[in-house]
Amino acid sequence: MTGAARRRCWSVKTSRRNLLRSGAAAAAGASVVGALGVDQAGAAAPARAGATAAAPGSGATTAATLARSASAGPGGYRALVTAPGEAHVLRTELVPGAPGGGTRTPLIAFAQLTDVHVSDTQSPLRLEFTDRLDDPAPLPIQTGIFGSAYRAHDFLSGQVADAMVREINEIRTGPATGAPIALAIQTGDNSDNSQLNEVRWNIGILNGGTVRVDSGSLAKYEGVADSTPAYYDPGYYHPHGTPKGKADDVYRKRYGFPTIPGLLDAARKPFTAAGLDVPWYSAFGNHDGLVQGNFPQTLQLSLVSTGALKLNSLPAGVSPAELVNTLMSGDLLGLLRSVALTPAVRLVTPDANRRLLTKKQVVEQHFTGGGTPTGHGFTEENRRNGTTYYYFDQGPCRFIVLDTVNHNGYQDGSLDRDQFAWLQNLLARSADKVCMIFSHHTSWTMQNTLFVVGGELKTRINGKIVLEELLKHRHVVAWINGHTHRNQVLAHPRPGGGGLWEINTASHTDWPQQSRIIEVADNGDGTLSIFTTMVDHAGPTSFSGDLSDPVQLAALSREMAANDPQDRTDSRRGQVTDRNVELLVENPLA
16 A cells, blocks of 8 residues: 555554553452452443444545454464545434534544553563563452553554654544644543653654653663563563573564564664644643552652662562552562562663653643643643643633542542532533543543542542533533543433533554544534544554664554554454444534
C-alpha cells in the first residue's frame, strides 16, 4: 500500500491487555486490590442492554485499517496486513429512529488521544520483572496489579506518540462531517511513571521539536532489553541478540520476535517530533500521579527513581505480597540496599531528570513547556492549588475535564468530594451548553474509594454516583475516557428518556495503538449525532528495517504489540458498534 493510502487508515483494532491488568487476578480470586473492592482496569464494560447493530449511518466510510495476518510464522508471530475500512454504524438506544428532516450542522470535531504511556524504560523505578507475577498460571498466585509492567516494545513509546500526531495532522477534518479538527485532548496516562523526563517528553512530542527519549547514560542503553552478559535475563526481549554462553530469550525463541541489531540505539536517538497543528489539552491518569500507576509517591521512591540501583528480578526470599507492601509504604530504597550485591540488582547511571513529580509540578510543566493553549487546559487556579480539573468552551460545546485518580493508591479511580461539589455546581450553570465529560477512568473503573493512605482524609465518590449525577442533566451528552485500553461505547439511558454516551478508547501502547476522531453535529430535528472514527497512527503496515526513521520504528512497535505473548487476540477491539459509530442523542439546546 502506498504511503498516501496508508495514512487514510481510519478504523479499529483494539488494544491488548491494560497497563496493569488485574482482570486475570480477579478471575483467580487472589487479587490484593480485589480485597479493597477496587475494579480492574482492562476489564470489559458492563454488558450493554439493547445495543443494536444498526445499519451504516450517513457518515463517511473509512478507507482501510490493519489486521493480523491469517498466516503465522515461527512462534505464532504474525505480520500485519491491510483490511477493509468500516462504515459508521448508527446506534439509536437513546433516541429511536434515524436522524432526518433537518439540515445537519457540524458543531465540533476533535481528536482524543489516550494512554500514550511515554516511558523511560531505563528508570530504576520501572519494575519490569513484576509483570511475571501476573502471567496466567494454574494456581491463583497473581497479585492483580502488575500484569502490564513490561512490554517488549515499550522503548518505542515516543516514536508511536509522534506517529499518532502525524496522522491526526494529516487527517485535518472530521471524516463524517468535514468539520476542521479544532483541538486534541489527552485523557490520561500520558506518562508512564510520573517522572519529570517522561512528562517533558510527552509535552515535547505534542508541541513539536527535537525529542530524545533517553535517560541515564547517553552512551548506551541500560535496561532489561540490553544484552549485557552480567545482567542478561532470557525472560525479557533482547533485540540485539544473545550474549555468548547465554540462552536465547523466550520472546525470540518461543514467540518468533525478530533479532534487530542496533534497535535500542535507534530508539534512543533524538528525532524531530511533528507537533500537533491544533491546540491540545490534558487530563490526569493514574500513571501521571502514582508510581507504576498504583503506588503513592514518597521521598524514598523518588530517591530510587534518580538513583543507581535497578531491580531486574524479584529478590530471593521476597514474596509478591511483601513487594506490594514495600511499594505501598514507599520503602523500596531499603529493599534495594538490602539486596544491592545480589544478581537481582544492576547498576545504572543516575539521572536527576527521573525524579517524581507531584500533581502541582505536573501542572507547572504544562505552563513552562510551551505550545497552545498556555497550560494546555490547566488554569491559574490549578497552578496555585495543585488541582487538575477544569473546563473550557468551544462554541456551543463545553469540555469538562475531571481528575479521577485516587492519589491514595491503586490503579482504578474515584472523585474527591471537593471536585464532585465543583462538578455539581458547574453542571447546574451549564444548561446553555452541550456538555461533554472527559476523564481517564470509566464509570465502572471508579470503584476505588480508598482514602487516608495517601494523605487524603475525606471519603471519595465512586463512578456510580458520578454517573447518576451526570444523568440528572439533559445537557450532558457524552463521557469520554480511557484507562481500559479497550474500545467500548455504552449507552446510559436517562430516567424519563434520553441519556448520554460513554465512549472508551484503546491505548497507544497496546495493539492496535489507536486514537479517535470525535465529531458532534446538530441534525436540525431535535437530535445530535456524535460520530467516532478510529485512527491508526502513521506507521506503515510493515516495518521496512529502516532504523533511522521514527515512523518506521512506530510500525515495528505496533507489530510487536500485536504479537505480545500475553495477549495475541483482538479481544480489546470491541464490537463493530464500539468503533466507527454514529451515536444519536437528544439535542439539549433544541
